[in-house]
Amino acid sequence: MEVELGWNVFLILFFVAMLAGFVDALAGGGGLIVIPVMMLMGFPVLNVLATNKLQGSIGTLTSSLTMMRRGVIQFRELRVPALMSFVGACLGTVLIQLIDPSVLDFLIPLVLLAIGLYFLLTPSAGQTERAARISAKPFEFGVVPAIGFYDGFFGPGTGSFFSLANITLRGMHIVKASGAARLFNFASNVASVAVFVVGGQVLWLVGAVMICGQIIGSVSGSVMAVKHGSRLIRPLIVVVCFAMVIRFLLQRFWA
Template identity: 90%
Template sequence: MDVELGWNIALILFFVAMLAGFVDALAGGGGLIVIPVMMLMGFPVLNVLATNKLQGSIGTLTSSLTMMRRGVINYRELRLPAFMSFLGACLGTALIQMIDPSVLDFLIPIVLLAIGLYFLLTPSAGQTEKAARMSRRPFEMGVVPAIGFYDGFFGPGTGSFFSLANITLRGMHIVKASGAARLFNFASNVASVLVFVIGGQVLWLAGAVMICGQIIGSVAGSLVAVRHGSRLIRPLIVLVCFAMVIRFLLQRFWA
């Protein structure tokens, strides 16, 4: 399915995607910006989710490559967990076709609030490399695909979940944790996009416009993340998590 876009709508989508790409590269949660705007424009829900995944996957790819070139991401070390994220998202996207995701309406705001409070009340989180609390193999084979599954099944907050897991369980510095989160999120996004493309849900014209904005925003956000590190990443994670909690509550009680 595709729709005609006037220049004004296309321009809005371009700048919305650029902002989402910038935020996503730093803290995750770009979908929090894209999805409400597209819904307000009257796009059908499934088309919104599919197109958001398409442009988001390009954004996470761009930020991953930028951080890889800057030495933040070591692809050789992360390719296995990235693949496990892909597999988890495939299963999640398949399952969402059969189960109502509203079962997570109560759980997800609580988890997001906990993540936001953790980064808010623990200023030292991710400031330095620390000893891992979980060995590499259980993390890569268990935690990463579980978060990937969540991304395929539901989605909001995936980047923040990956960042938190990298910091708390693997002891990563927040910049390295954010970089790894982008790569894992790219893998899970690709899995979802493939399923949505097969289902014919992607709005290709809108997606093409948004991809252009995403690339610009993702490159800018990645460079800012590398340069300024936790000074921006930690506050943005807190802000994104709290914003998503508010959005969930508004949808639940005032929709």
């Protein structure tokens, strides 16, 4: 099905991307908003995934830079895990070409449900800095590339996975954890975008319009995250995780 690209379509996609950027800067899961809307509008699946990764990568870059400028995260401290996220995503994107990702259809909803319940039932999660449960090297060379691999291979919930890992394993405050998650997610997104660009799947004009919306939403969300911290981030993570579980179930049983 071909989509007629009129001003109304671009306007809708601009505001959808802005909302997705705002939510993604706080809790991750912006693709949960963008992908269904583009699919409903009739865009081909591969074009949807590729264009979502393009505009999402700019959104995660914008929110990362915003948090760096505000001193929430330091790139020097996070450059190694960010690189490992990129490497993991590259491997995941290559593997997705070879096997069926439906093997994760049952596992991922359970993991997302567990993350949502963790933040819902543990109000103190990420309220203060705590001692790390694992040292830096196992986290940087094991946990981060594994999540990056998942993002390249499948994708939904990556931001929430990074945030949870930063809080539970490295003892980060929830605001810093969310900021680091955006940087790691940017690195993994770039890897996927590169593959899609080579494959000619990106809709550049649509992506350019959505990037403008993403930047506005990402900056706004990052500022809100710094100002309001866990009061805003924690409930959004819960909502996003539960929403993704519902989406998975609907796709599985009602498609």
